[in-house]
Structures are given as C-alpha cells and as structure tokens.
Amino acid sequence: MSGSNKLVLDCDGVLLDWNVGFRAWMARHEFHEKNDLYYSISKRYGIEKASASQLVRQYNESAAVGFLDQYKDAREGLYALSAMGYNFDIVTAMSNYEYSQRLRERNLEAVFPHITFDRIFYTETGADKLEVLREHYANSGLFWIEDKVENAIHGQQVGMRPLLLRNPHHESETIPSDIPIFDTWTSMVEYITTEDLY
Numbered sequence: 001m002s003g004s005n006k007l008v009l010d011c012d013g014v015l016l017d018w019n020v021g022f023r024a025w026m027a028r029h030e031f032h033e034k035n036d037l038y039y040s041i042s043k044r045y046g047i048e049k050a051s052a053s054q055l056v057r058q059y060n061e062s063a064a065v066g067f068l069d070q071y072k073d074a075r076e077g078l079y080a081l082s083a084m085g086y087n088f089d090i091v092t093a094m095s096n097y098e099y100s101q102r103l104r105e106r107n108l109e110a111v112f113p114h115i116t117f118d119r120i121f122y123t124e125t126g127a128d129k130l131e132v133l134r135e136h137y138a139n140s141g142l143f144w145i146e147d148k149v150e151n152a153i154h155g156q157q158v159g160m161r162p163l164l165l166r167n168p169h170h171e172s173e174t175i176p177s178d179i180p181i182f183d184t185w186t187s188m189v190e191y192i193t194t195e196d197l198y
Contacts, residue, residue: 005085006118006142007192008133008160011092013147013167015078016068016107025064026055039148039169057125060095066103070111072165077185078115084193089136090120093127130154143192152179161195163188 012018023033026045034046041052059065078088094104101122108117121132129151133144137160144155144162147169152162153176164170164181165188175181182188 004140004142006087006089006140007081008089008091008137008142008144008155010146010148010151011090011094011104011108013071014145014165015071015074015090016111017071018065018068019167021064021068022056022059025059025062029055031055036168037171039173053126057095060125061097061100063103065094065100066107068107068111073185075112077189078112080186080189081192082115086192088115088117090117091123091129091132092120093123093129094125096122096124128154130158133160134158145188149173149175149179152176163191 009015019036022041026033031045031047033044035044038044040049041047041056042049045052047055081088090108092104094100101120105120108115119136121136123129123132133155137144137155137158139159142160144152144160145165146152146155146162147165147167149164149170152164155162156176156179162179164175164179165185166181166183170181180191182191
C-alpha cells in the first residue's frame with residue numbers, strides 16, 4: 001500500500017451527477033432517453049454515434065454543465081475523507097474549452113464549499129485518460145475512483161488502485177473481479193480507510 005493521503009477522482013458520475021443534468025438538457029432539445037443501462041449515449045438515446053458525440057460536446061460546453069448537483073453522497077464522503085487528512089486531485093474528460101473548465105471549477109466550489117482540489121486535469125470530451133494517469137500517477141499505488149470501467153482498468157495498468165462507484169450503466173457491463181465497486185461513497189470511504197491501515 002502506498003500510505004499516501006492523496007486520492008485521485010473522476011468527476012462525472014463520481015462527484016457530480018452529470019447524467020441527471022444531461023438528461024434534462026437533452027429533453028429540452030427533444031431527445032429522450034430510451035435506456036440508461038449503457039455508458040454509450042448512442043445506445044441510451046438510440047442515435048448515431050457521431051450525433052451522440054456532438055451532443056455530449058455541446059452539453060459539456062454549455063452553461064448547463066456548471067450547475068450539476070453532487071452524485072449520490074459525494075459531499076458526505078469527501079468531508080469525511082478530508083477530516084481524516086486526505087487530499088484530492090481530479091482527472092476529468094469533460095472538455096479542453098477554457099470557459100467550460102471555469103464553470104466546472106465554480107460548480108465544484110458550490111457543491112463542495114469546504115473542499116480543496118489540489119490539481120484538476122482536463123482531457124477532451126470523452127477522451128482516454130490513460131496518458132494523464134501514466135504521466136502523473138504511474139506506480140503510485142494511489143486510489144483512483146471512477147465510474148467508467150475502461151478508465152478504472154487504465155489506472156490499474158499504470159499502478160494505481162482503482163475503485164468504481166456504481167452507476168446504472170454497470171448493469172450492462174462486466175466488472176473485473178479485482179476492481180471493487182461500491183453503491184455509495186459511505187461504503188467506499190469505509191473501504192479506503194480500512195485498506196490504508198495496512
């Protein structure tokens with residue numbers, strides 16, 4: 001175990017409830033979700049992949065992305081970890097657009113007013129996080145908290161300890177048996193603090 005008090009976090013589906021915001025934004029544009037048991041927006045809405053990618057980018061660069069609520073009990077979880085001396089970095093595949101990034105940071109400040117995020121790494125919308133993880137966290141043994149299975153595996157490949165926070169799309173996916181998955185932040189906090197004792 002690393003013994004470090006640093007945790008590396010995804011944002012959407014971990015800290016902020018991106019899906020609720022996106023669903024409302026899509027409905028406003030006359031798109032209605034058909035099945036939430038997929039990570040793929042194309043499958044969720046029954047639209048072409050290219051259209052789905054464009055709509056996600058539009059949403060992530062819209063004002064709406066700056067007003068998301070916490071995901072599940074994220075606030076309670078972060079406050080508990082912060083009180084125990086943990087610090088936080090974020091790696092988010094939201095957008096490389098400067099103004100979207102500013103909105104994200106204001107959103108995080110509003111939802112988690114007593115939490116400081118030491119570093120926030122942005123990749124392009126939906127982009128792979130492997131290179132960021134390899135560059136900054138290779139062989140660190142740090143916990144890496146995600147909702148996307150592929151990104152969790154990438155963290156594992158570079159020497160991190162991935163944890164998954166359960167989202168509806170996991171129902172249609174195969175979760176590797178050596179990557180723990182949690183229904184709530186509360187249960188994940190208990191696991192993290194217990195594991196870090198050893």
